[in-house]
Amino acid sequence: MKLTYEWNKHVVDISEVAVANEFEFKIRILTEPYFETMKFIQKSFEANDVITDVLVYPYTNHEYRVVVRKDFYEDFILQLCKHQLLTKVEWREVIE
Template sequence: MELTYQINKDVIEISETVMETDVEFEIRVLAEDKWAGMKKIQKFFEEDRVYTDVLFYAYENHRFRVIVRKDYYVDFILALMKYRLVESAVWS
Protein backbone atom coordinates (compact mmCIF):
# COMPACT_ATOMS: atom_id res chain seq x y z
CA MET A 1 0.00 0.00 0.00
CA GLU A 2 1.10 3.52 -0.74
CA LEU A 3 0.14 6.70 1.07
CA THR A 4 -0.81 9.57 -1.22
CA TYR A 5 -1.63 13.08 -0.07
CA GLN A 6 -3.22 16.25 -1.37
CA ILE A 7 -1.99 19.77 -0.69
CA ASN A 8 -3.45 23.24 -1.04
CA LYS A 9 -1.07 24.98 -3.45
CA ASP A 10 -1.83 28.32 -1.78
CA VAL A 11 -0.48 26.96 1.52
CA ILE A 12 2.56 24.86 0.67
CA GLU A 13 4.78 23.62 -2.15
CA ILE A 14 6.14 20.08 -1.75
CA SER A 15 8.29 17.94 -3.98
CA GLU A 16 9.73 14.63 -2.95
CA THR A 17 12.50 12.40 -4.22
CA VAL A 18 12.65 8.76 -3.18
CA MET A 19 16.17 7.64 -2.36
CA GLU A 20 17.43 4.20 -1.34
CA THR A 21 16.58 4.42 2.37
CA ASP A 22 15.05 7.90 2.64
CA VAL A 23 12.61 10.30 1.04
CA GLU A 24 13.90 13.81 0.48
CA PHE A 25 11.37 16.65 0.55
CA GLU A 26 11.74 20.19 -0.73
CA ILE A 27 9.13 22.23 1.13
CA ARG A 28 8.17 25.88 0.95
CA VAL A 29 5.47 27.20 3.27
CA LEU A 30 3.53 29.86 1.37
CA ALA A 31 0.89 30.76 3.96
CA GLU A 32 2.37 32.85 6.76
CA ASP A 33 -0.15 31.49 9.29
CA LYS A 34 1.07 27.91 8.65
CA TRP A 35 4.75 28.67 9.37
CA ALA A 36 4.32 28.06 13.11
CA GLY A 37 2.94 24.57 12.38
CA MET A 38 6.00 23.68 10.33
CA LYS A 39 8.27 24.85 13.15
CA LYS A 40 6.29 22.67 15.63
CA ILE A 41 6.79 19.66 13.36
CA GLN A 42 10.50 20.37 13.21
CA LYS A 43 10.71 20.70 16.99
CA PHE A 44 8.76 17.46 17.53
CA PHE A 45 11.07 15.37 15.35
CA GLU A 46 14.23 17.03 16.63
CA GLU A 47 13.27 16.31 20.25
CA ASP A 48 12.10 12.72 19.87
CA ARG A 49 14.27 9.76 20.81
CA VAL A 50 15.26 8.80 17.26
CA TYR A 51 17.88 11.21 15.95
CA THR A 52 17.85 10.01 12.33
CA ASP A 53 14.09 9.71 11.71
CA VAL A 54 13.53 13.15 10.17
CA LEU A 55 16.29 15.68 9.50
CA PHE A 56 15.48 19.33 8.80
CA TYR A 57 17.57 21.85 6.92
CA ALA A 58 16.04 25.33 7.04
CA TYR A 59 16.61 27.96 4.36
CA GLU A 60 15.41 31.50 3.83
CA ASN A 61 11.93 32.33 2.54
CA HIS A 62 10.21 29.61 4.59
CA ARG A 63 11.93 26.79 2.72
CA PHE A 64 13.06 23.44 4.11
CA ARG A 65 14.89 20.42 2.85
CA VAL A 66 13.66 17.48 4.91
CA ILE A 67 15.14 14.00 4.82
CA VAL A 68 12.76 11.35 6.13
CA ARG A 69 13.68 7.73 6.74
CA LYS A 70 11.24 5.55 4.82
CA ASP A 71 9.98 3.92 8.02
CA TYR A 72 8.96 7.40 9.30
CA TYR A 73 7.33 8.60 6.07
CA VAL A 74 3.76 8.08 7.32
CA ASP A 75 4.55 9.79 10.63
CA PHE A 76 5.90 12.82 8.80
CA ILE A 77 2.94 13.10 6.39
CA LEU A 78 0.49 12.79 9.29
CA ALA A 79 2.37 15.50 11.18
CA LEU A 80 1.98 17.76 8.14
CA MET A 81 -1.71 16.90 8.11
CA LYS A 82 -2.08 17.62 11.84
CA TYR A 83 -1.03 21.22 11.23
CA ARG A 84 -3.11 21.46 8.03
CA LEU A 85 -0.10 21.68 5.74
CA VAL A 86 -1.48 18.62 3.95
CA GLU A 87 -5.22 18.54 3.26
CA SER A 88 -5.77 14.78 3.02
CA ALA A 89 -3.94 11.46 3.01
CA VAL A 90 -5.24 8.22 1.51
CA TRP A 91 -3.95 4.66 1.30
CA SER A 92 -4.01 3.42 -2.27
Protein backbone atom coordinates in the same frame (compact mmCIF):
# COMPACT_ATOMS: atom_id res chain seq x y z
CA MET B 1 -0.71 -0.08 -0.56
CA LYS B 2 0.75 3.35 -1.22
CA LEU B 3 0.24 6.40 0.93
CA THR B 4 -0.88 9.40 -1.12
CA TYR B 5 -1.62 12.96 -0.10
CA GLU B 6 -2.87 16.29 -1.38
CA TRP B 7 -2.20 19.85 -0.27
CA ASN B 8 -3.60 23.33 -0.73
CA LYS B 9 -1.36 24.92 -3.36
CA HIS B 10 -2.06 28.37 -1.90
CA VAL B 11 -0.64 27.32 1.49
CA VAL B 12 2.34 25.11 0.68
CA ASP B 13 4.41 23.76 -2.19
CA ILE B 14 5.73 20.20 -1.72
CA SER B 15 7.91 17.92 -3.80
CA GLU B 16 9.18 14.50 -2.79
CA VAL B 17 11.92 12.19 -4.06
CA ALA B 18 12.79 8.69 -2.83
CA VAL B 19 16.56 8.22 -2.36
CA ALA B 20 17.89 4.85 -1.07
CA ASN B 21 16.38 4.39 2.42
CA GLU B 22 15.10 7.94 2.70
CA PHE B 23 12.67 10.41 1.24
CA GLU B 24 13.73 13.95 0.51
CA PHE B 25 11.09 16.67 0.58
CA LYS B 26 11.32 20.25 -0.61
CA ILE B 27 8.70 22.26 1.22
CA ARG B 28 7.92 25.94 0.84
CA ILE B 29 5.33 27.57 3.08
CA LEU B 30 3.43 30.20 1.10
CA THR B 31 0.93 31.62 3.59
CA GLU B 32 1.77 33.64 6.70
CA PRO B 33 -0.34 31.78 9.27
CA TYR B 34 1.67 28.60 8.49
CA PHE B 35 5.19 30.09 8.55
CA GLU B 36 6.03 28.58 11.96
CA THR B 37 4.51 25.16 11.22
CA MET B 38 7.72 23.41 10.19
CA LYS B 39 9.32 24.41 13.50
CA PHE B 40 6.52 22.61 15.38
CA ILE B 41 6.91 19.54 13.18
CA GLN B 42 10.68 19.54 13.67
CA LYS B 43 10.29 19.80 17.45
CA SER B 44 7.88 16.86 17.52
CA PHE B 45 10.52 14.62 15.93
CA GLU B 46 13.37 16.03 18.04
CA ALA B 47 11.41 14.98 21.13
CA ASN B 48 11.77 11.26 20.40
CA ASP B 49 14.89 9.12 20.91
CA VAL B 50 15.73 8.60 17.22
CA ILE B 51 18.10 11.32 16.06
CA THR B 52 18.01 10.55 12.33
CA ASP B 53 14.27 10.03 11.84
CA VAL B 54 13.48 13.43 10.28
CA LEU B 55 16.11 16.06 9.56
CA VAL B 56 14.86 19.57 8.75
CA TYR B 57 17.12 22.06 6.98
CA PRO B 58 15.65 25.59 6.88
CA TYR B 59 16.40 28.03 4.06
CA THR B 60 15.29 31.58 3.34
CA ASN B 61 11.74 32.45 2.27
CA HIS B 62 10.17 29.71 4.42
CA GLU B 63 11.72 26.94 2.36
CA TYR B 64 12.85 23.64 3.87
CA ARG B 65 14.68 20.52 2.80
CA VAL B 66 13.48 17.60 4.87
CA VAL B 67 15.15 14.18 4.90
CA VAL B 68 12.89 11.44 6.25
CA ARG B 69 13.93 7.85 6.96
CA LYS B 70 11.63 5.37 5.20
CA ASP B 71 10.45 3.91 8.51
CA PHE B 72 9.25 7.38 9.61
CA TYR B 73 7.59 8.36 6.31
CA GLU B 74 4.02 7.76 7.50
CA ASP B 75 4.68 9.59 10.78
CA PHE B 76 6.01 12.61 8.88
CA ILE B 77 3.07 12.69 6.46
CA LEU B 78 0.64 12.50 9.39
CA GLN B 79 2.43 15.40 11.11
CA LEU B 80 2.03 17.48 7.94
CA CYS B 81 -1.67 16.61 7.99
CA LYS B 82 -2.02 17.30 11.72
CA HIS B 83 -0.62 20.81 11.17
CA GLN B 84 -2.98 21.33 8.20
CA LEU B 85 -0.31 21.50 5.51
CA LEU B 86 -1.99 18.54 3.81
CA THR B 87 -5.68 18.46 2.91
CA LYS B 88 -6.00 14.72 2.25
CA VAL B 89 -4.10 11.54 3.15
CA GLU B 90 -5.14 8.10 1.99
CA TRP B 91 -3.88 4.61 1.29
CA ARG B 92 -4.30 3.49 -2.32
CA GLU B 93 -3.96 0.01 -3.65
CA VAL B 94 -1.12 -0.35 -6.11
CA ILE B 95 -2.04 -2.49 -9.11
CA GLU B 96 0.87 -3.62 -11.28
